[in-house]
Amino acid sequence: MSDVFSSPAQPSPSVQSCTPNLPGFTCGLDATLRVVSGKWKPLILYFLAQGGPTRYGELRRSVRDVSDKVLIQQLKELEADGLVKRTDYKEVPPRVDYSLTALGHSLAQALVPLCTWGTEHMAEVSQVYAERATWTRRGP
Template structure:
């Protein structure tokens, strides 16, 4: 679980599994709400864990792409059933999240 801990790592693995080698800008557009700082950090962690390969073509202008290693690809395939479950239960999960948003923390007044 520590290898995929983080809000964006499963999505990074998903998009790299779908699209093959992907340039940073494409990945950034695919994962819309992530900041550059966090995306770079998470890519570095995935690379350090042996799940993602970073290829620097040493060109001007710089060209770098990211792809899954065999280990990363096997992890991405292990996440497919989880994604399937999420898709199949999206309505119920959305309802639970909406209900949870109405909860208040102890000592706080409910918002109207």
């Protein structure tokens, strides 16, 4: 069985970009993970990629179970990282919407295979999580 993360002596073409050559990052994957780190950032990117500018309330309903504080914090981080654009229309009542920048769109496209994998394996993942839940109920 071959390992997708092959040894540095013979890097696979698909993993070639994960060689340590970027200042401050161990590899391209490290850079990507730093940008999308946070439980909700990939979902925020996913929902913003689904359409045009999105109002905060719509985004809040789409990204279920996230608190307002965390959603606002993660939107600010995505904006600071150049992935999300916040447009404040300076109106009363306040009207603000969020959209992806070109960099944000490129990252959202990179997440598509992960979304596909999750869709294709949702039943197996659900089963694993159901089994894992019984472990915590039984105790050590």
